Every structure is written in structure tokens, then in C-alpha cells.
Amino acid sequence: MPVKPESAFAREYEFSEQTFQRLRRLVHVELGISLADSKRELVYRRLSRRLRALQLEDFESYLRLIEQRHPEELQNFCNAITTNLTAFFREHYHFDFLAQQLLPALERNNADTRRIRIWSAGCSSGEEPYSIAMVALETLGHLRDWNLRILATDIDSDVLEHARRGIYGGERLEKLDAARLLRWFRRVGRSRQYRVGQELRQLISFKSLNLIDPWPMKGPFDVIFCRNVVIYFDRRTQSDIVERMARLQRPGDHLILGHSESLLEVSARYRLIRQAIHRRLGP
Numbered sequence: 010m011p012v013k014p015e016s017a018f019a020r021e022y023e024f025s026e027q028t029f030q031r032l033r034r035l036v037h038v039e040l041g042i043s044l045a046d047s048k049r050e051l052v053y054r055r056l057s058r059r060l061r062a063l064q065l066e067d068f069e070s071y072l073r074l075i076e077q078r079h080p081e082e083l084q085n086f087c088n089a090i091t092t093n094l095t096a097f098f099r100e101h102y103h104f105d106f107l108a109q110q111l112l113p114a115l116e117r118n119n120a121d122t123r124r125i126r127i128w129s130a131g132c133s134s135g136e137e138p139y140s141i142a143m144v145a146l147e148t149l150g151h152l153r154d155w156n157l158r159i160l161a162t163d164i165d166s167d168v169l170e171h172a173r174r175g176i177y178g179g180e181r182l183e184k185l186d187a188a189r190l191l192r193w194f195r196r197v198g199r200s201r202q203y204r205v206g207q208e209l210r211q212l213i214s215f216k217s218l219n220l221i222d223p224w225p226m227k228g229p230f231d232v233i234f235c236r237n238v239v240i241y242f243d244r245r246t247q248s249d250i251v252e253r254m255a256r257l258q259r260p261g262d263h264l265i266l267g268h269s270e271s272l273l274e275v276s277a278r279y280r281l282i283r284q285a286i287h288r289r290l291g292p
């Protein structure tokens with residue numbers, strides 16, 4: 010059967026080039042995300058669900074809501090646009106390095122303050138900060154009177170709600186080995202779902218934060234995980250965010266990016282030490 014060209018498919022809503030450009034500008038202003046041309050269909054698909062939910066007739070009415078910064082719909086707009094793919098122990102070598110190098114070094118270096126701060130920036134539905142918390146307790150669980158806290162932030166209110174609830178099931182648990190599931194999770198009734206145990210949950214503060222807005226935190230953070238987040242931003246926005254992260258860290262602290270992200274032509278404040286792990290340079 011001959012394949013229909015894209016233009017031959019009838020759309021539920023008219024979606025012109027001008028509409029896409031207006032949406033693209035709004036996404037950049039509100040989220041810092043630079044959408045490629047190839048995202049046109051994805052944007053249409055994700056936002057037409059919002060039009061349906063609001064029973065709007067066309068994208069023009071939706072654009073007006075967002076351009077007027079309607080508070081509730083602005084949050085839904087951000088939630089619809091973000092990509093939240095994540096997994097427990099995603100890019101496992103970062104957690105191996107955390108367990109074998111970073112945390113033991115922090116135990117030695119922070120012995121005077123007994124304080125450790127880790128930030129998971131762009132934490133999505135919580136798998137990243139919970140993986141950090143598991144490794145932290147497995148490695149430093151003997152340090153009973155230490156003040157160890159993990160800040161986990163995201164702009165998307167839906168994934169943050171999921172993260173706070175801490176209930177996972179099905180394929181989300183596949184990357185987790187059975188011993189960890191047994192040790193750190195509790196089964197929800199007789200279901201196939203598991204809830205993260207209290208010991209892990211109490212280490213983490215989940216907060217809403219748009220990385221392109223001013224940040225309330227003062228730091229310093231010993232380790233920042235910002236993985237698979239800045240890849241969606243243009244270089245200027247990346248530079249600005251990394252510079253502000255550098256100001257919340259001291260020389261010797263670590264910034265961990267995703268496997269396809271790099272600081273080349275973005276920041277000279279860090280030195281790459283291995284697989285997207287960067288060490289803050291002085292002063």
C-alpha cells in the first residue's frame with residue numbers, strides 16, 4: 010500500500026508553521042528549552058491533548074492562554090512539553106563512582122562539619138535521587154550523626170508528585186536488583202507495586218524549581234547531578250546554569266552530567282575527570 014505523505018493526514022486541529030513558531034518561542038521563554046524543527050509533531054501531539062482537555066476549538070485560543078500566562082495552564086503546558094525519561098541507576102557508572110570514590114572522600118574531607126549535600130537537578134519521577142539515597146546509605150549508613158540531605162528539583166509538577174509518593178511498579182523496577190528492592194522498598198498491599206521505604210524518603214526534599222529562574226538555595230553542594238537536562242537548552246542557557254551551579258560549589262566539588270552532555274564551549278569552571286563527571290576548579 011502506498012504511504013501517505015504527512016500532509017495528507019487530516020489533523021484534528023489546524024497547526025500552521027506560525028503556530029509552531031509561537032509555541033517554540035513560548036517553550037524557550039518559559040522552560041529554556043530549544044525545540045528543533047523535528048519536534049513539530051511531538052509538540053502537536055502533546056498539546057492537542059491539552060486543547061481536548063480544555064475543550065478549546067483551536068491552537069489560537071490555547072496560545073492566548075499561555076501568552077497571558079494563565080497560572081494553572083502554564084504548569085500544564087510545561088508538564089506536557091518536558092521529556093521525563095529516567096530509570097533507577099541509569100548510567101550506573103555514576104553510582105559506582107559515587108559509592109567507590111566520592112562518598113568515601115566526603116567522609117574524610119567533611120569530618121569537621123559532618124554535613125553532606127547532594128542536588129539532583131531535573132530529578133523527574135524520583136528514580137535518580139532515590140538511587141543516590143540508596144548508595145549513600147549503603148556506603149555511609151554507619152555515619153549515624155551526620156547531616157546528609159538530598160535536594161531533588163524539577164519543573165514538572167506531575168513527575169514531582171510521583172517522586173514524592175515514591176511508588177513504582179512494572180518495568181520501572183526492572184533496573185533494580187532484587188536485593189535492593191528487598192532492602193529499600195515495601196510492597197504496597199498485595200499489589201505488584203512497591204513504595205520506597207521511609208529511610209530513603211526522609212533523606213530527600215522534593216521541590217519545584219525552574220532552572221532558568223533564580224534559585225533560592227545557598228549551597229554549597231558537594232555533588233550536583235544534572236543529567237539529561239541541559240541537553241534541551243541552548244548553549245547560552247547552559248552556560249548560565251552551569252555558572253550558577255559553579256557558584257554553589259567549592260573547588261573539588263563534583264558536577265555530574267548525562268552521557269551525551271559536555272561542558273566544551275559551555276564552561277571552563279570544571280575539569281572533566283571521567284564519563285561526564287566534572288570536578289570544580291578553583292578558586
Ligand SMILES: C[S@@+](CC[C@H](N)C(=O)[O-])C[C@H]1O[C@@H](n2cnc3c(N)ncnc32)[C@H](O)[C@@H]1O
Nearest residue numbers: 040091093094095131133164165219220236237
Ligand atoms: C530526561 S529527564 C532526566 C531525569 C534524570 N535526571 C535522569 O537523567 O534520569 C529531564 C528532566 O528535566 C526536567 N526539566 C526540563 N526543563 C527544566 C527546567 N527548565 N527546569 C527544571 N527542570 C527541567 C524535566 O521536567 C525532566 O523531568
